[in-house]
Amino acid sequence: MAALRRGATYLSVVRSSARALFSGKAAVRKPNKWTNILYSGVASLAVGGGLCAVPFKQVENLSHDSLIRRAASLVTDSSSTFLSQSTLALIDALIEYSKAVHTLIALQKQYLASLGKLTQAQEDSIWQVIIGQRATVDEQREECKRFESTWVIAVKLCETAAEASYISGAEHASITVRTNIQLAQSQVEEAQKLSIDADKKLAEAKVMEVERMAQYAATLESSNDEEEVPEAYLRED
Secondary structure (H helix, E strand, O other), X not given: OHHHHHHHHHHHHHHHHHHHHOOOHHHHHOHHHHHHXXXXXXXXXXXXXXXXXXXXXXHHHHOHHHHHHHHHHHHHHHHHHHHHHHHHHHHHHHHHHHHHHHHHHHHHHHHHHOOOOOOHHHHHHHHHHHXXXXXXXXXXXXXXXXXXXXXXXXXXXXXXXXXXXXXXXXXXXXXXXXHHXXXXXXXXXXXHHHHHHHHHHHHHHHHHHHHHHHHHHHHHHHHHHHHHHHHHHHHHO
């Protein structure tokens, strides 16, 4: 509330100063005085009212076009920072997810290679590790989705900022942010290739696991049948 009251007071000063500045003779006789008051009022409003402060050095810089261009440049800078941070977070998440998947694949292959060679306790121990790694993979996958949502929003925000900068006349800022978008997209695409490849290998490992387990079960069943045949033969005798 105090900030709002200060803002209202400063706005009143600005309005009074502006009326005096453009009232005619008074403004003509003392331009420096009223110019200083106007500067003071606008600067105070920017600070006290919570608005974005723009450094005013010359009277001609107060034109609407100039202020809009400066504001557009600030928006492109902040949106580019948002895009940079969200891109870094997404890439790190995708890399960690890929690592987690490859670790899970390695554990599954190790388990399949050890079928029939482990004690029950050893088999249970390995399965606990595999279950834990699967949980890690799921967590990393969810984190990728979360950061990807943020990244998509950042891209859209930058695209809007680029358009606003172009329309306002800040062509350089527009070009810069569009370049940043293209760079971020190419970096994310490379990281996504890693995760896609990891998912593909995980699916292949799952198929291999099903086939290997089926073969192992068939082997156990055949072995049990061979052990049971002599007993049945003896009972018939």
